[in-house]
Amino acid sequence: MNEMSSPIEHGSTDTSMHTDARESSTEPLLTPSLGRPSLSPQVKMEMLRETSTRTTPLSVRMGILVWLTLQNSVHTLLLRYSRARHVEKMFLSSAAVFFTELLKLLICIVVIIYEERGVTQTFSQILRQVFGNPWDTMKVCIPAMIYTIQNNLFYVGASHLEAATFMVTSQLKIFTTAIFSVIILHKRLSTTQWFALATLFVGVSIVQLQQTSATESTFTQQRPLIGFSAVLVASLLSGFAGIYFEKILKGSAPVSVWMRNVQMAIFAIPSSLLASLVQDWRxxxxxxxxxxxxxxxxxxxxxxxxxxxxxAVCIKYADNIAKNFATSVAIIISTIGSVYLFDFMPNIKFLIGTVLVIASIFLYSSSSILLKIFIREEPPHKC
Structure with a gap:
């Protein structure tokens, strides 16, 4: 959800889907050998990442898991509350997107200053990597502007959908990312993953039946169809931008997360400002x-x-199962929070749809579970 204004921010669940998409390459899990199946290079690399993850202290991993769950659920509830509360002056969501991009740029610069141990070194580094390498910077132009549109649409979705429904529906970005990875990157999904995507789609559809069949919301200006349409388009943009970003950056020189966000801010800040002025000039x-x-x-x-x-921290110190668990628990917390904060009353359709969505999230990345099995079976020296 979070994940939302950059490839690193695909909503809190957006980045996990990109990791999953990369796991589903055309490389098979097993390669034939004379005696018994051996692991492909892709799986061996993933096993090394899993081993690195296990070296992280359990207390650190648990802390990250708790924080990511809290961040996901609070983000959804806070976003919904900011748009659904009764206030005399409702803020402009387009302006909120602009200030989000501006604040993100400032935070990234502060982190780079800390890493470079000085202001002068930081700005010389920015000049060299951002402005001194214009072609690499231009590569992020289209994704940056797409994410600006996506963030505005997510605000529209949060204005018209209950927090729990919004979070469940936004998981469609897993579906769209997988589809675009097949179309653009020619990746091959397993039968299990296709089944998971179908389950996800059915689950979201059932949740929307709960929305459209319900009586008009407590908030008179809420229109579930508009909210669903906004989240659907945002998920399409999220999937395309993420895969497009992955494609154009293949072969590029490595750039830190913070510097990449500075590059994107060069385009995101002007485009979000322009969108705000055009949309809400009056x-x-x-x-x-x-x-x-x-x-x-x-x-x-x-x-x-x-x-x-x-x-970003979760990717470094945790694994996909942890991210999926955090997303699933966050959906449950958002549902409970919606009941108490917004008088949301989930019916049987919502519960069934939510269970299907949560199951599909784990099912889609089930290759991680297979990797753990292979790790136990394969001698370490063969990796």
Whole structure:
């Protein structure tokens, strides 16, 4: 969810889907040998990553898991609350996207300053990698602008869907990312993964039946069909941008997460500002871009920024099963939170759909479980 304004921020669950997509390459899990099946190079590399993950202390991994779960669930509830509460002045979501990108740039620069041990070294590094290598920077232009549109659409979705429904529906980005990985990168999905995607689609559809069959929301301006359409388009954009980003960066010189976000900010900040001015010029010209901003809105903006960092840390120190578990628990927490905060009453359709979505998330990345089995069977020296 989080994951949402960069490949590192695909909503809190967006990055895990990209990792899963890369795991589903045309390389088979097993390669034939004379005696018994041997592991392919792809699986061996993944086994090394799994081994590295296991070297992380259990307390650290548990802490990351708890934090990622908290971040996912709070992000969804906070986003919904910021748009559904009764206030005299409702903030402009387009302005929130702009300030999110601006704050993210500032945070990345601060981190780079810490890494480079000085302001002068930091800006010389930015000039060299961002402006001194214009072709590499231009590669992120299209994804950056697509993510700006996507973030605006997610705000629309949160305005018209209950928090739990919003979070379940946003898992469609797993579906779209997988489809685009097949179309653009020519990756091959296993039968299990295709079944998982079908289960995910059915689960989301059942959840939407709960929305459309329900009576009109407590919030008179809520329109579930508009919310679902916004999340659907955002998921399509998320899937395309993520795979497009992966394709164009293959063979590029390695760039740190922080520097890559600075590159994207070069395009995301102007495009989000332009989108805000075009979409809400009438209000901005009279009230300014901070119209309706309060502590809740600023907290939402800040929470958007730290979402990407949370996912990046999880990728480094945890595994896909941990990310999927965090997403699943976050869906449950969001449902419980919606009941108490927004008087949301889930029916049997919502419960069945949610169970299918959670099951599909684990099923799609079940190759991680197979890898753990292979690790136990294959002698370490053969890796």
């Amino acid at each position: 209000i901005i010209s009279k009230e300014g871009m901070l119209y309706g901003f309060d502590s809740v809105v600023w907290t939402t903006v800040f929470w958007y920024c730290i979402g990407g960092l949370s996912v």
